Amino acid sequence: MVVPLTVALGAGPAQAASCSATTGPYQKQVEQFLGRPVDGRQSSADCLAIQAFQRKHGITPTLGYAGPLTWQTMYTMYTQQWAGTTPNKAGKCPTNRGRIACVDLTRQLSWIQDGARLKYGPVPVRTGRNGAETRTGSKKIYWRNINHWSTLYNVSMPYAQFFDGGQAFHSVTKSMWNPPGSAGCVNMRPADAKAYWNLLRNGDDVHVYGRKPGT
Structure with missing residues (x-):
């Protein structure tokens, strides 16, 4: 009671x-x-x-x-704290593709590595909610728009970098731990989304793995 x-x-x-x-x-x-x-x-x-x-x-x-x-x-x-500076300790994100953005759905973490060398992160992310999960697998960034506006959701998506259909890295102002999650995109804090924008280019690899708790 x-x-x-x-x-x-x-x-x-x-x-x-x-x-x-x-x-x-x-x-x-x-x-x-x-x-x-x-x-x-x-x-x-x-x-x-x-x-x-x-x-x-x-x-x-x-x-x-x-x-x-x-x-x-x-x-x-x-x-996320336990990941420290070795987020890929288990080797689940490929180290043989050069520059790559890794997304671990289980820990809700992302980072950029070059081979086995950590370039940025790890940083907390907010991925797709149950029924709108961020899709797993190996992908590539194919389109970028620094001031993107989503006509589907009628919201701003700053520093958008699309890697799988309508799913993209982009900045949001809400908490990274705000449930239940995004509509499929990998939400990031503004400073982290800007850093990803500066470090990544079209054609760069993205690898998404794991399973978000609750999905």
């Missing part, structure tokens, strides 16, 4: 929100990730910290509950 607690998030009453007083199934893991006391029991302070994380990354409902989606997002962040 969820028992709402009213907690002040600012000076005015309009900024108040309801918190879940229920201990979530991933309470201890979430507390540890957020640097909270790890006691496995929900508190109003825990809820505020979880709510702030959920708001930042677009996780709904924003109730401060340590549920599966919140923990999955945090775990993805952990796996």
Whole structure:
């Protein structure tokens, strides 16, 4: 049962929100990730910290509950940190093609390598949601448009580099961990999308592998 607690998030009453007083199934893991006391029991302070994380990354409902989606997002962040400076340690992205952009759907990571040498990254990415997955396999960049506008979705796609049908690397302003994901493109933070634009050219290889959690 969820028992709402009213907690002040600012000076005015309009900024108040309801918190879940229920201990979530991933309470201890979430507390540890957020640097909270790890006691496995929900508190109003825990809820505020979880709510702030959920708001930042677009996780709904924003109730401060340590549920599966919140923990999955945090775990993805952990796996990205563990990749360090050797994202291709398992050798799943080809090292015999020269310059190549690698996309690991499982870890929601991308990087550019030249042979076995890391050139940029790894960086977090936001790939296709369930039913609109980013397609796996070996591809090549075939068209680039620095100020692309999608007529299909009526949205801006800065630094767009298309590599498979309508799927492309491009910049977005939302969180890389915002669920459920893109419509198939590989979303990137603006600085990372710009760096990819400067490093890649038409004809460069792209290799997409793995499976995004939840798809």
